[in-house]
Amino acid sequence: MRSETDDLTARARIRNAALELFGAEGVNRVSLRAVAARAGVSHALVLHHFGTKEGLRQECDAYVISLVRGGPGVEALEDTGGLAAMLEAGAPVRRYLGRAFLDGTPAAATLFDEIVEATERWLEQGVAEGWAQPSEDPAARAAIYVTWLLAPLAFDGHLSRVLGLPDVHDLDATMRYSRAGIEIFTKGLFADDRALSAWDAVREQRGSR
Amino acid sequence: MRSETDDLTARARIRNAALELFGAEGVNRVSLRAVAARAGVSHALVLHHFGTKEGLRQECDAYVISLVRGGPGVEALEDTGGLAAMLEAGAPVRRYLGRAFLDGTPAAATLFDEIVEATERWLEQGVAEGWAQPSEDPAARAAIYVTWLLAPLAFDGHLSRVLGLPDVHDLDATMRYSRAGIEIFTKGLFADDRALSAWDAVREQRGSR
DNA sequence: CCTGTGGCTTACCATTTGGTTAGCTTGCTG
DNA sequence: CAGCAAGCTAACCAAATGGTAAGCCACAGG
Numbered sequence: 001m002r003s004e005t006d007d008l009t010a011r012a013r014i015r016n017a018a019l020e021l022f023g024a025e026g027v028n029r030v031s032l033r034a035v036a037a038r039a040g041v042s043h044a045l046v047l048h049h050f051g052t053k054e055g056l057r058q059e060c061d062a063y064v065i066s067l068v069r070g071g072p073g074v075e076a077l078e079d080t081g082g083l084a085a086m087l088e089a090g091a092p093v094r095r096y097l098g099r100a101f102l103d104g105t106p107a108a109a110t111l112f113d114e115i116v117e118a119t120e121r122w123l124e125q126g127v128a129e130g131w132a133q134p135s136e137d138p139a140a141r142a143a144i145y146v147t148w149l150l151a152p153l154a155f156d157g158h159l160s161r162v163l164g165l166p167d168v169h170d171l172d173a174t175m176r177y178s179r180a181g182i183e184i185f186t187k188g189l190f191a192d193d194r195a196l197s198a199w200d201a202v203r204e205q206r207g208s209r
Numbered sequence: 210m211r212s213e214t215d216d217l218t219a220r221a222r223i224r225n226a227a228l229e230l231f232g233a234e235g236v237n238r239v240s241l242r243a244v245a246a247r248a249g250v251s252h253a254l255v256l257h258h259f260g261t262k263e264g265l266r267q268e269c270d271a272y273v274i275s276l277v278r279g280g281p282g283v284e285a286l287e288d289t290g291g292l293a294a295m296l297e298a299g300a301p302v303r304r305y306l307g308r309a310f311l312d313g314t315p316a317a318a319t320l321f322d323e324i325v326e327a328t329e330r331w332l333e334q335g336v337a338e339g340w341a342q343p344s345e346d347p348a349a350r351a352a353i354y355v356t357w358l359l360a361p362l363a364f365d366g367h368l369s370r371v372l373g374l375p376d377v378h379d380l381d382a383t384m385r386y387s388r389a390g391i392e393i394f395t396k397g398l399f400a401d402d403r404a405l406s407a408w409d410a411v412r413e414q415r416g417s418r
Numbered sequence: 419c420c421t422g423t424g425g426c427t428t429a430c431c432a433t434t435t436g437g438t439t440a441g442c443t444t445g446c447t448g
Numbered sequence: 449c450a451g452c453a454a455g456c457t458a459a460c461c462a463a464a465t466g467g468t469a470a471g472c473c474a475c476a477g478g
Binding site (some may be wrong): 029102123130176177179 | 220238335354370391415
């Protein structure tokens with residue numbers, strides 16, 4: 001197993017270093033000098049290759065998004081909404097994606113929209129085929145569903161701490177909490193309609209005000 | 210309605226300004242000078258009152274957490290896991306809390322743990338009383354449930370954009386997506402066990418490797 | 419009237435940040 | 449070999465940031 005420092009081009013090394021650091025810390029908490037140091041180059045080289053820090057971020061965005069889109073099969077965005085490909089990607093990429101969605105970069109916003117749209121189509125199909133529950137508000141449901149699948153990426157630290165796991169991005173950790181999620185998606189969480197009724201009561205109350 | 214700039218003490222004005230800005234942008238993207246400007250004071254006064262930026266953040270943490278804990282009834286953390294109080298708080302407070310969880314401050318971590326623990330007890334009670342589904346892994350389920358309730362706070366921008374709403378923190382917006390969430394919690398998302406079966410298949414496959 | 423004391427500001431400082439410039443090295447090509 | 453382009457660096461810069469020092473100002477109490 002060769003060291004990453006040896007073989008890759010400096011440009012790729014910088015991109016990878018940025019990917020890891022941006023994903024772990026957030027873009028604005030990471031300085032170009034930190035990226036350069038991790039890549040083993042001078043900080044001026046980062047600018048030489050990417051122009052600005054924003055340029056570097058865009059390169060990371062494009063790279064990661066290309067991984068997700070061109071993942072295991074072009075139909076990735078057609079089944080579980082591209083999220084399968086995302087979850088199969090390496091931990092650094094996953095972390096970076098989570099950060100990107102949180103930071104709200106334009107590229108991430110576009111990707112998010114795509115995923116939600118694909119998910120809505122997918123669920124619509126599921127309803128037609130009978131394996132998904134119908135919904136009063138399919139658009140909102142698709143959006144919420146996507147945010148829920150992304151939630152573990154956003155709250156990784158808390159999840160791992162609470163579950164006593166070393167790192168949520170470990171496959172073991174992913175397995176455990178995804179099981180809990182699928183359980184809810186399959187059986188629901190509530191055994192009766194009281195929450196739904198309560199919500200409707202609130203809606204009515206507000207509507208009559 | 211008086212302007213906030215008039216009556217409050219400068220200290221409180223600074224705290225409120227910090228709360229808003231930190232919540233909207235994230236702590237490290239906001240400078241002390243920006244906070245000071247919004248509060249209408251010099252940036253040195255911020256330091257005079259709170260010592261350091263970290264001190265200011267801790268004050269915000271403590272203030273917001275006290276709002277959540279001492280919200281509508283001390284039993285807040287006993288029913289829907291303190292999240293009800295959180296959602297009833299004003300938009301700035303909600304935004305700040307979301308950021309705090311994402312930034313992973315120690316105080317936020319403690320609060321998160323409390324909420325998860327309270328939620329687990331609450332669900333346990335629900336199972337005993339028959340209004341909640343049983344779970345194979347109650348701890349993981351409680352943790353996932355909490356992250357799911359927090360997800361809209363984390364992905365507010367994306368949610369509002371996708372749903373065509375001006376601001377997720379508007380009550381109208383909250384109503385809409387929470388309805389979709391409760392729907393899933395009540396009816397589930399999948400109408401059969403195929404996702405659960407697929408997960409178990411993966412587990413078996415991994416276990417035998 | 420003096421004398422604090424607390425709220426508050428101006429002026430300053432060291433550090434870090436993203437970004438620029440000039441120049442060095444290496445290797446390819448005419 | 450000349451020269452030229454690409455990869456790369458050291459040195460530098462202006463701006464912004466968190467933080468400090470000194471002092472102003474109002475007002476309470478002796």
